[in-house]
Amino acid sequence: MIRYALSCAAGHEFDGWFPDSSGCDIQLERHLVTCPDCGSVKVRKALMAPAVRTGSRDASAKRQALALATHQAKLEALRAHVEQNFENVGDRFPEEARRIHYGETEARDIVGEASLDEAKSLIEEGVEVAPLPIRPRTDA
Numbered sequence: 483m484i485r486y487a488l489s490c491a492a493g494h495e496f497d498g499w500f501p502d503s504s505g506c507d508i509q510l511e512r513h514l515v516t517c518p519d520c521g522s523v524k525v526r527k528a529l530m531a532p533a534v535r536t537g538s539r540d541a542s543a544k545r546q547a548l549a550l551a552t553h554q555a556k557l558e559a560l561r562a563h564v565e566q567n568f569e570n571v572g573d574r575f576p577e578e579a580r581r582i583h584y585g586e587t588e589a590r591d592i593v594g595e596a597s598l599d600e601a602k603s604l605i606e607e608g609v610e611v612a613p614l615p616i617r618p619r620t621d622a
């Protein structure tokens with residue numbers, strides 16, 4: 483696994499974990515990485531400084547825990563915004579996204595469900611879609 487500093491077109495900065503360097507590049511090219519602050523899929527690698535350990539492991543663990551909690555709070559806020567403000571079209575998402583993209587129906591923000599293959603197909607057609615981050619499991 484490799485961690486990259488990322489930023490979106492709006493200037494929001496965040497981290498992402500990827501299986502390897504090419505996995506990151508592929509996901510960025512296919513617009514499968516979204517900004518946790520604004521949902522943009524226009525994401526690129528940002529400049530990174532090498533990790534240098536300067537404090538104790540306890541301090542590092544506390545910083546990581548705080549960063550994770552902050553990141554999770556942002557993801558929940560994003561999810562709540564989408565659920566409150568977007569029209570839920572359920573499993574009709576791929577068809578409805580296409581209809582909006584091709585001007586067959588009014589442009590509006592929608593949320594719904596699509597398989598990975600359906601999402602890839604939408605992206606290949608140029609339909610702007612972004613996955614919502616999944617919620618972390620709480621039963622583990």
